[in-house]
Amino acid sequence: MEIVKLNNGVEMPILGYGVYQVTPEECERCVADALSVGYRSIDTAQAYYNEESVGRAVKKSGIARDEIFITTKVWISNAGYEQAKASIDESLRKLQSDYVDLLLIHQPFNDYYGTYRAMEEAYKTGKARAIGVSNFYPDRFVDLAEFCEIKPMVNQVETHVFNQQVEPQKIMERYGTHVMSWGPFAEGRNEFFTNTILKTIGEKYGKSVAQTALRFLIQRGVIVIPKSARKERMIENFNVFDFALTNEDMQEIGGLDQKKSLFFSHYDLEMVQWLVGYK
């Protein structure tokens, strides 16, 4: 497994497994399957309501805690120093662990400066080995990164072949922040899995569209956490380290970039109102 060295020296697998939209009932089995396939990084969040299942699966796996990298995120309704602090302890309880490897602010809404201060404290007291943000567009990202004490180690943003985040990645690099992709397959939108360019390039290496798309991001240094509830796809998505795309392949896939979200915009008032109301 390739690793990424975060700006505090912590090593994180460049490929992990995400559990968004995995029900609490299904999640324990999914994480157990992912661990048996070889994944050693799991991405969950308070708002996914499956931290407990992740914790149980990790515990039951018998794999040493320090061999597994766990990420969770503080939701908007838990924002602000006091509430975020309490919610971090609650996440640790659910995850059955004294620490998380990476703690993120899920969305840049509500009192996220207070949240970040609680996370900096969690970092200093050993409850989080690394901290960062998610869904921070360049404007809010720069604002926070300029004025916080501990620079975010990661910004988890929608990143896939149709929304490649090339310019935002450069901005994040100035602060030593790594891009972590959510939705590496755009959840199948825009006919992702039948895209001709990805298909044709993948065929040269005997690889699928999914594998080619992940490889593209990995070669750009982007951390990926594809989700699948199916073990055979978990295996497929894991097998992306035995081939390399050429510069020409990278350029051709680079041409698919539409530089905009296939999901939502934080500049869309209705979407923001929906997000801040979600509990």
Ligand SMILES: NC(=O)c1ccc[n+]([C@@H]2O[C@H](COP(=O)([O-])OP(=O)(O)OC[C@H]3O[C@@H](n4cnc5c(N)ncnc54)[C@H](OP(=O)(O)O)[C@@H]3O)[C@@H](O)[C@H]2O)c1
């Ligand atoms: N920070 C945030 O706001 C945020 C937002 C969204 C997601 N995330 C994180 O990012 C992770 C990944 O993103 P995502 O779950 O939204 O979407 P995704 O990984 O882009 O796509 C998942 C979808 O692709 C299908 N799939 C997976 N592997 C496949 C393959 N090899 N061939 C064909 N279909 C395949 C899955 O179906 P099956 O399950 O049926 O295989 C599922 O429908 C999440 O689980 C979560 O941890 C974070």
